[in-house]
Amino acid sequence: MNKIAFLFPGQGSQYTGMGKSLCDAHSIARETFEEANDTLGFDLQKLCFEGDSEELAKTENTQPAILTLSVAQFRVYKQELCIEPHYCAGHSLGELSALTCAGAIEFSDAVKIVRQRGRFMQKAVPIGIGAMAAVTGISRREVEEECGLNSDESRVVVIANYNSPEQIVISGHKEAVNLAADNLKAKGAKIIPLKVSAPFHSPLMNPAAEEMREELKKYKFVELKYPVISNVSARPYVSKESIPENLKSQIISPVRWQESMEFLQRCGVEVVVEMGPKTVLKNLAKRNTPDILAYAYDNNEDVSSLTDKLKPRNCDSKDSRLKLIVRCLAIAVCTKNKNWDNDKYVAGVVEPYRRVQELLAELEGNNMEPSLEQLTEALRMLKTVFITKKTDIKEQEERFKQIFDETGLGHLFRDADFQ
Known part of the structure; x- marks a missing residue:
């Protein structure tokens, strides 16, 4: 039996129409979206299927939308293939999706938590103050050095995501991000400014992190059914008690995605399946761990190939x-x-x-x-x-x-x- 890990994407993967074909084909997916609608008090399903792309892109909407589709795909997978994952890992927001699918957080609670998480993160920094940019074609050391040189008491730029050997994302005050980006570009790096509403995974998110700490006190967490990799440590959660602190810390800490994927490879994982919209993490897996087979459950061809690969057994129990x-x-x-x-x-x-x-x-x-x-x-x-x-x-x-x-x-x- 192949060792399998599920990967859960973060913000930026959303698109209008996401989840519609899944819900058309599977009642359990429809029920998942209906549960989210009831929990949030508005029609999230309609927003995902036919809503305005700018409204969907608002972080307070994006976060519950992506989590809901990720959970819906996970539930369909469990019905269709009945093969448990050996590990779960999520990128930023996706860490909450992973914890939900691992049974540590009730789905209805998770939807409320990420809705609030989005609100906290948006209001932490006024629009126009922060920025983020993807950096490729230059070493990690040079990016780290440039961030240090362009940070002081009045402004900061830090690494937000260690996505792969070829891609790093920087985040912070707009002026500092632009200066670092210009200097890195002069050294041969390729810079892609990101269309985001706030400088995520930077010290500017401290107010959001503190609000998240208080919000999480309202919820109950249980032990995980499967190991979930923490963005902060790139290692599995130790216990349910570490969930609140990790979820608070990851808002201001870099996502150590490359290390997380390398950890899964060292643990013998041979297959990863992305649960959520698009194929961002599948593509990153090919760069980080090319020996691991990567599939995306949002891609019909991948679902068919995955089914053939895993030779589904019945779910009789x-x-x-x-x-x-x-x-x-x-x-x-x-x-x-x-x-x-x-x-x-x-x-x-x-x-x-x-x-x-x-x-x-x-x-x-x-x-x-x-x-x-x-x-x-x-x-x-x-x-x-x-x-x-x-x-x-x-x-x-x-x-x-x-x-x-x-x-x-x-x-x-x-x-x-x-x-």
Whole structure:
């Protein structure tokens, strides 16, 4: 089995239309965006699918948008392939996506945290005061020296991202960034000014870091299911207790991405999968660790290649089987009724529902795994409920697809009339 790591991108990867095809194809992705909408109190999904690009680019919108798509892709991957990652790593904002997918932060909490993180970072420095620029074609030592020469008590420029051997990003006061950039350009470097709303990962973000520290006191964190690499140390988190301090510190510290990727390689990782919009981290992986196979879940060709590479197995387990029965019962209840014949309703809805409800109670009470016959009974109950309630065929098909998407058990019923 290949060792796999998931990579989660940061700001700059967003684009209008992101996530739409994923949500069209997978109910669990739609539900992820709907949960984000409910949590934030506005239509994030609409903003991602068809919103104005400038509105989407606002950091308080960009951060929850990218996190939501990253989590949606992760959930789809888990259903489709059922192969757990050995490590997770995220670039800046992506570190919160990684922690969320590793189970350390509840998704609804994470969406609120990054929304606030974006607000804190934007208001920390007035627009026009700070700047960032990507630097290529020159050594790390020379960039570090130039940052030091152009920083003093009144202005500062620092390295914000160690992205790869070829690319470093500098950040700080606009005047200092421009001076450093001009001097580096004179030495042969290529400079690309970045269209950002604030000088991220620099000392100018200190007010945001302090507000983040206070904000994180409102939330509960749990132990990680998978090791997550910290931007600050380029090493895995030690425990859940280190989460608040790391997330506060990374706002003002450089992202040590090159070191993070080299660490994953030393740990034997052979495959990395980018979860989020575009392919920025996939491309950086090719520069940092060319021996590692890199895929992006936002690219359909990559998803197909990844599926072939990992040879997906089914997701059959006791938990997934119990979940199928639970979902059948839940959908039976919430499906709209169009049949007002009481006798037929009792025979076609109430009685079969009660039998499956009693079956679930017995299975859970005795800690038993449902058999294939018992799963079939739950699905046939739901089919009977649909027929009795006069549910249209398209909705029936969508509901059964939803159940099989969520549980990964569709392979058990390929020859049945449920899908």
